[in-house]
Amino acid sequence: MGSSTYNNSSSLGWVVQKFGGTSVGKFPDKIARDIVKASLSRNRVVVVCSARSTGKKAEGTTSRLLGVYNKLRDVGAAYASSAGYSSSSDDEPDTPDTLIDQARGLIMDICNDHVFAAESFVRDPSLRQSLSKKIEAECQELIEYMIAAKRFNLEINSRAKDRVISFGEKLACLYMTVLLQDAGIDAEYVDLCDALHYDASAQLDANFYKAAITAFTRKLSACENRVPVVTGFFGNVPGSLLDGDIGRGYTDLCAALCAVGLKAEELQIWKEVDGIFTADPSKVPTARLLPSITPSEAAELTFYGSEVIHHLTMDQVIRAQPPIPIRIKNVKNPRGNGTVVIPDPVLSAGRQLHRSRPSEVKSLKTPKRPTAVTIKDHISVINVHSNKRSLSHGFFARVFSILDKHSISVDLISTSEVHVSLAIHSGSTKVDAFTKAKQSLAECGDVSVLPDMAILSLVGADMKNMIGVAGRMFSTLGEHRVNLEMISQGASEINISCVIDARDSTRAMNVLHTHLFTFLE
Known part of the structure; x- marks a missing residue:
């Protein structure tokens, strides 16, 4: 690869671009060359990634890591039971060593999948080799964590689950960082998995979000003119990220917190559809793309069955000062305008509490x-x-x-x-x-x-x-x-x-x- 010629210009405003796991799995080259690279002429860019997936849920990185966690939990159960652990599917009990071997097999599947993706999409040989080594090192770290949990009989709780699942976002962002570098973009990997330090008894309140925004902004500012590629998984949070109040959709929330900290001009959520439609286009052929909707409409659509935006994500960007629009776009159609969630006009406290009756x-x-x-x-x-x-x-x-x-x-x-x-x-x-x-x-x-x-x-x-x-x-x-x-x-x-x-x-x-x-x- 030649010298990087694309980076974040300090004179431009910020845009935070969040990419889902299927987009990272299926369209990584398009993300790097057609979306991020093209955006750098207009804005400074932060990239936030979910764990890779190729479209088949059972073969997605997060699904496999959940399988790894289940094996880890079963190791703990095997030690906790004086009679030994017996799996539900086998007559013979699975020993801790057997469970570790099964988990190692799942981790190696994840490793091989990411290495194959690197070989398929990274053109520069030295970058490709370096990425493969980083992927193998991360996977080996997870294997060693499993072995340590068995050896020292570590407590297997929600925090342990978070730690296992976080490797999906780490691998995806290492991969995407190198893809951007391969495209001539000066990119830097940013790991937020240990950016915060909260115990299980803390509250997921305004103070938490304020601290998270400060911590994330500090990490992003350290990148200077380089394009940050941020793990959508962040921790440690009160209780648990995955099993707590945030749950699935944490990557959207991470992107929102980054956008608020940087006072971004826009938060972009990239999917495999053109935006939000008047109905599900897979079921209603006449459904039309909506150019814009309000946050309250987006919240109602999310609650009543349309997967739009995580509610906590919307809360953060809409309440920011100034409010930040959310634009939903299609990785397969980067030139499309998508759908923008435009913040409602700010109401006074009195108007929020008392609404006139539209009876006339x-x-x-x-x-x-x-x-x-x-x-x-x-x-x-x-x-x-x-x-x-x-x-x-x-x-x-x-x-x-x-x-x-x-x-x-x-x-x-x-x-x-x-x-x-x-x-x-x-x-x-x-x-x-x-x-x-x-x-x-x-x-x-x-x-x-x-x-x-x-x-x-x-x-x-x-x-x-x-x-x-x-x-x-x-x-x-x-x-x-x-x-x-x-x-x-x-x-x-x-x-x-x-x-x-x-x-x-x-x-x-x-x-x-x-x-x-x-x-x-």
């Missing part, structure tokens, strides 16, 4: 188009009918205390004085917890469950001031013989939702999109 006819609008329609699958509806003529607040208090005890969240709710219907996402609820909650709810009254349902939601920031949107939605569904089990309008008044049979979900979404998006002017 002159303040209401004829329906235009809502923003999007979305489906959330894997919904079960629990109906509870009180067996006592007790006060409704006592009945509701008992129902929600039972759900809270079993850590069950409610997506939609419909109530009367003696009846409550609850839509619950069964995909995020453990079967055992759901069963126990149902048994406990029987103490409150008659309980029935409707499985295999879906939540159909219409989202739009202007809907609260529009006449007839709900009527048009429900009459359209009725005309096309889609039965409604529940109806709910969110307190934010920007979504109208109903629960329908999952078998009708795709048809219902297409029907609504045709009548409320295609025909409605």
Whole structure:
């Protein structure tokens, strides 16, 4: 490779570009040469990467590392049991040595996959050789950690899980750093896996985020004019990054914290789709790309089934001073404008607390188009009918205390004085917890469950001031013989939702999109 000719010019504003694991796995050369390199003429760039994936979930780096952690946990279980550990799939018990060998095999699969990618995409022989050695060294470090855990009987907890999973982002960023260097970009690897030091009892509060922003900004500033390539995994956080309050989507949050610290002009989330659409384009052929949406609309779409942006990510950049727009773009179409999440105008405290009623006819609008329609699958509806003529607040208090005890969240709710219907996402609820909650709810009254349902939601920031949107939605569904089990309008008044049979979900979404998006002017 010749001398690096592309770097961050101190006279330009910052842009933070976050790339998902599938993008890093499938389109690394396009990221390096068509996106990052092209962006450097307009902005200073920070690159944030997720762990590599080639598209098959079982073969993704994070899935394999979870397999490594499970072996590590089983090693701990083997030592904890005086009778020895017996695996669920074999008659003979797996010894700690066997488990370590199995974990080593998974780690070597990860190593070989990354080395093969380096050989496939890195053109400069010396860079390619150097990268292969770094990949092998990281994988050997993980193997040695496994051996140490076995030898010294280390506690296998959420922090241990975080440490194992963090290797995915480390390998991805080492790989991407060299790819950028191979493209003539002066890039520097930045590891945030140990940038913070919090114990399990600390709180994930404003002080934590402030400290994280300060620590990340210090690391980024040390790169000077080099392009930082940042591990999307960061630690140590209160409790656990993966199993705590942040969870999946931590890479988006890491990118957001970097953007806030640098006062970036824009946070870019790069995916394999052109942006956010009026409906899922894989299910609704007439779905159209949205040029822009509001943060509240993005939050509703994320909650009701569309994978848009991690909610904590949005909180950080929208509340920044000044607020930072989020742009969702397609790695396969870098020249496309994507969809930008534009911060809402800042409201005064009084306006946030008190909203005037849009009851006057002159303040209401004829329906235009809502923003999007979305489906959330894997919904079960629990109906509870009180067996006592007790006060409704006592009945509701008992129902929600039972759900809270079993850590069950409610997506939609419909109530009367003696009846409550609850839509619950069964995909995020453990079967055992759901069963126990149902048994406990029987103490409150008659309980029935409707499985295999879906939540159909219409989202739009202007809907609260529009006449007839709900009527048009429900009459359209009725005309096309889609039965409604529940109806709910969110307190934010920007979504109208109903629960329908999952078998009708795709048809219902297409029907609504045709009548409320295609025909409605």
